[in-house]
Amino acid sequence: MNADLAALLYLVSGVLFILALRGLSSPETSRQGNNFGMLGMAIAIATTLWLVSPDTTTLMIIVGAVVIGGGIGALIARSIKMTAMPQLVAAFHSLVGLAAVAVAAAAFYAPESFHIATADGGIKMSSLIELALGTAIGAITFTGSVIAFAKLNGNMSGAPIMLPARHLINIAIAVAIVALVVMTIQDGGRTAWHFWAIAGLSLLIGVLLIIPIGGADMPVVVSMLNSYSGWAAAALGFTLENVALIITGALVGSSGAILSYIMCKAMNRSFISVILGGFGAADGATAAATGIQRSYKAGSADDAAFIMKNASKVIIVPGYGMASAQAQHSVREMADMLKKEGVDVKYAIHPVAGRMPGHMNVLLAEANVPYDEVFELEDINNEFSQCDVAYVIGANDVTNPLAKTDPQSPIFGMPILDVEKAKTVLFVKRSMGGVGYAGVDNELFYRDNTMMLLGDAKKMTDEIVKGL
Amino acid sequence: MNADLAALLYLVSGVLFILALRGLSSPETSRQGNNFGMLGMAIAIATTLWLVSPDTTTLMIIVGAVVIGGGIGALIARSIKMTAMPQLVAAFHSLVGLAAVAVAAAAFYAPESFHIATADGGIKMSSLIELALGTAIGAITFTGSVIAFAKLNGNMSGAPIMLPARHLINIAIAVAIVALVVMTIQDGGRTAWHFWAIAGLSLLIGVLLIIPIGGADMPVVVSMLNSYSGWAAAALGFTLENVALIITGALVGSSGAILSYIMCKAMNRSFISVILGGFGAADGATAAATGIQRSYKAGSADDAAFIMKNASKVIIVPGYGMASAQAQHSVREMADMLKKEGVDVKYAIHPVAGRMPGHMNVLLAEANVPYDEVFELEDINNEFSQCDVAYVIGANDVTNPLAKTDPQSPIFGMPILDVEKAKTVLFVKRSMGGVGYAGVDNELFYRDNTMMLLGDAKKMTDEIVKGL
């Protein structure tokens, strides 16, 4: 009876997690969705506590761990800057990975508690396989996410680190891990070093897999690791025979995979080429150097203010530069001023603007921009031809017409925002030399209807606000 | 081991059914999807045969039943006219309902074969509840679908039959059914008449529920009964502990419910008002009588041919009249002629044009109209203002501007095709007196830019073809 009820409750919590993701289909339902998620988690935890009926020592361990961990988590959640979300997500993933390894270790050492012991003191074969899978994926998620965090947070250079013969090394390690899994199965999971060797080698492979990938590709990596952490959870769910864990693992696994796919698709790159690495800051410099002599029209903040004040329709195109300059609040202010002047203001967001999916949306939301003024690429792209000014702030690749015309270009085939169709394009960036993520020059800078506004995104926008 | 493998195979067949529905997300993938469905069914049947390892008698019964049934099914599938699809679907549903009742009866009489017998020769309580549910829903599906078939096929008048105190009668029967279920549970399912009484009363309630519903509301009813047949299958799936049946039941149940919802939504009617019945031919006549004196412009086939030949863009709007006149082939011919003259021809389909969802699409497909010339309401509605001719053939309600302007009208709030924005509207129908499904007069007939082409849809179109 207890087991039945518990299984039912875990099912309920799995369903609540589904509803949590479902809520995200629109901003209105999203907050309720998040509450469903919290409720689901509470039910899963309460059910487990009821099932294991912990003694005092155990309770102290658990309460201590949850209070400390929860406190840290809450603190981080409150204080983190919105611009640091990519790092934060990477950091959180690393913790899930490590937790999965720790749980697998515990199951390995105390199989009776997990009901996976055989009569002769060993561990069931199927459970060993699941544990090994959970450990390996968890460990890769852990170190991989740590590297991704360090690259995103700037603790480590974004440049790809290409070891010689790295593919060979990786394959050798993978073979060693498989051999160890076979060994531990033959031995019924009685030898501790097998487990630790699997964990250790997986930690190593996590590092090796991620260091050759350029810093700018980290968002895809983070999403991929998210997916991995889901599959690790599902593997452990089979061992623990826990419906909530299995459902969640499948949800998270799909979510990460789909987000990676969306990003690769929107960048027109293959997932394989991202994973093989080597794409990064290096080639950028050379490509940029070529365009430096061409003539362009520079303008001042006052010029920009004047042009926009007299426009009837302005579309703002934010990109990574807005995030890194934290200019979102200034942009909102500028838009408010323009709206007071009777100008129609909208925002256009490219699916991979910024450095993670939805990055620009969350920043604009932070600056109190109503989400019904913010449009996706497909919904606004044909409005550029009817607008007077496209205000491109810190976006670059996502507006680059080369993507349509130059099959040699690394961004060829990527759908772009047609800002060039606007009567005037105002382009905010710090210098003519700086390039975007893909490291290619942008033909738009040199067009007649483009005016470059060189300077920091935030400072420039603040000055425009003064000018208005 | 056998049971495990069988369960796995049933899971595979459930997944194949999911893929069958998934394929319908686009015409290209749909054919492969249908193959997945057949494969899934073959796996389910083969697995069951392997599990029960039938003796010769059994095999003869099964082979005989499948050959006869399958032969009839194949024959019907080949010979049925596309315009008779609504009836056919209703007829097929009735069979699923009856099959569910027969399976439940068998389980009731031979519980050992279904592994639901208790030690003392009775039937497990949970199984009895599931069987009773399956029987009741199956029986309602059966008679309900038979009535729906008769109304759609014209074997029975479409007019609602309203018994006095019908709600009371229905409630009384429902109470009796519940009482019988309780009795059979208390008695462990040992008394045969309990079962037959449940089945009989459910058959009766199926009739009573559907006769008060007007013939034109039958599509919603058919879809609702489809949903019911799904839930009946799922209930029996629990008894049989069969994963394929449970998954399929849930799929079919959702599908029917969603289609009913889509239809009600597109007609702007509440599901409850459909189920309560009474909406039908009756009110139509009176409403139509009022508009009969107003003046309108009538035209001949030659006039229409002339106008369309000189147009540069024609949008064809088919409706129920095209189906009942079987005019789809003539329409295609006309469109071909026009295209040869350099006219741009498109088709606009309202979600509830015709008498079942997707009705028009399937007829046009039958007439070899490429599906990329056929557009849904949202995709084409703003093109009417740029088109020269809207050729409305047998459609009426779905073009009626009253839906936008007259809150008293039964179709108020239903989204319509904006044919009135076309330069010229050609309206094919048999007589000025005839009304559409909703029984309301159409203001469009009397507009200056409308020309009425009175006559049978097929004859009129054929004449236009001659005129071209």
Place this chain on the structure above:
Amino acid sequence: MVDPFVFYLAIFVLAIFVGYYVVWSVTPALHTPLMAVTNAISSVIIVGALIAAAANANVENGWIAKGAGGLAAGLAAVNIFGGFLVTQRMLAMYKKKEKK
């Protein structure tokens, strides 16, 4: 041991979610084939019919079960063949514009 009923319930609940999403993603142009194919697949109830037809003829009422099973198998077969074939016939008609 967890009662299998809980598992079947879990499967049922998840399948409803899948059904909900998979049906909403069906294009409206194929709603008629959708009705026909759901009809065909709901005839998987034939598995019950086969079990019934295989009931032991020697137990009390065995022949009733066998008869009911045979009947149900026949009805389901009409649907299976009829449903899938008519769907196939319909789907075969949906064609793209030929490139000229």
Place this chain on the structure above:
Amino acid sequence: MVDPFVFYLAIFVLAIFVGYYVVWSVTPALHTPLMAVTNAISSVIIVGALIAAAANANVENGWIAKGAGGLAAGLAAVNIFGGFLVTQRMLAMYKKKEKK
């Protein structure tokens, strides 16, 4: 009796379908919160941590399991609180235009 593994597999497979559809229906504007919330819910691995922490301390290696469980519980708790709260914070920022 069917091996429960088959049921878990069925649940897993169906959940992948649900995941596929539910994630595709997330609006791109909320992809960042999606990443944060999937993070939070994947910490349901804490159920494993709690079981580990409750391991019998008297058996061989019992304390290792308890320790690992405590560690995992702490890590998961960081994620649960951090993930849900940061998602909440983000979602609270998405506002419609005020009617004037």
